Amino acid sequence: MDEVPGSVGTSASFALRLGQTLFSSASLLFMSVGVDFYGYTAFCYLVTIMGLVIPWSFTLALVDGYSVLVKCPLRQPGIMAIIVVGDWVLSILTLAAACSTSSVVDLLLHSNEPCPSKFCSRYQISATMAFFSWFLSLASSLFNLWLLPSL
Amino acid sequence: MDEVPGSVGTSASFALRLGQTLFSSASLLFMSVGVDFYGYTAFCYLVTIMGLVIPWSFTLALVDGYSVLVKCPLRQPGIMAIIVVGDWVLSILTLAAACSTSSVVDLLLHSNEPCPSKFCSRYQISATMAFFSWFLSLASSLFNLWLLPSL
Numbered sequence: 001m002d003e004v005p006g007s008v009g010t011s012a013s014f015a016l017r018l019g020q021t022l023f024s025s026a027s028l029l030f031m032s033v034g035v036d037f038y039g040y041t042a043f044c045y046l047v048t049i050m051g052l053v054i055p056w057s058f059t060l061a062l063v064d065g066y067s068v069l070v071k072c073p074l075r076q077p078g079i080m081a082i083i084v085v086g087d088w089v090l091s092i093l094t095l096a097a098a099c100s101t102s103s104v105v106d107l108l109l110h111s112n113e114p115c116p117s118k119f120c121s122r123y124q125i126s127a128t129m130a131f132f133s134w135f136l137s138l139a140s141s142l143f144n145l146w147l148l149p150s151l
Numbered sequence: 152m153d154e155v156p157g158s159v160g161t162s163a164s165f166a167l168r169l170g171q172t173l174f175s176s177a178s179l180l181f182m183s184v185g186v187d188f189y190g191y192t193a194f195c196y197l198v199t200i201m202g203l204v205i206p207w208s209f210t211l212a213l214v215d216g217y218s219v220l221v222k223c224p225l226r227q228p229g230i231m232a233i234i235v236v237g238d239w240v241l242s243i244l245t246l247a248a249a250c251s252t253s254s255v256v257d258l259l260l261h262s263n264e265p266c267p268s269k270f271c272s273r274y275q276i277s278a279t280m281a282f283f284s285w286f287l288s289l290a291s292s293l294f295n296l297w298l299l300p301s302l
Binding site: 040041042092095096097099100101102103104106107110149 | 191192193243246247248250251252253254255257258261300
């Protein structure tokens, strides 16, 4: 059985999951603390999706950390398939949320009554963090998909 | 060699490609004819991406139609890999464009000065068509990815 760097149970996967958790937490915090995000559908959607991504990535980070410590990677096809599909769905949803948020921010910046620059820069940072989280999530998903046929 | 329904050179793939071409052309037409789309970044992005998807899908529809007629499917790993990667990238870009467009339309519908209902309904139809096109493009990409390891 090959060892694919970045697949479940390796230290690279642990780093990817930790990055996803950090970026999605940052996106959630920048969007929700002190900003009236609930006035816009796209921002509510981003907050919802980040609330799904954070527990998913954090749980898998714990699993990876444990696998690295006991040197016994998880290699059951059923569980791997669930992880691949979950990653896939969440990465699509994260991309959708990031794109929606950034297009709304762009519209707000160029509208007739521009939003206060403090708010808009926070929205922008939040969208950027969501894009980073999407990128890491896509990488995890691809690495695990690569491993799947060899199980 | 397995015959995966929906992979390059089958009649199912021809139907998928034809659907992509139709939906993306409809999305482009609803967005660009008689509507001032160039005032919004997200709408310009949608038009650009649809302008990429239409020739790509149309070319592959021609290839599939030819393969079905001469009963000699295309099965070269290099070309298949290019098709899978191209489908993948275009489906991500289409999803991004569809999400951006729909979130901007939602914002326009709920803003203080709502857009004329004729324009907004056209934007909505265009975004819906882009989502359909994304879905078919994802299906093509998954079917071809499934075939790739067996080549």
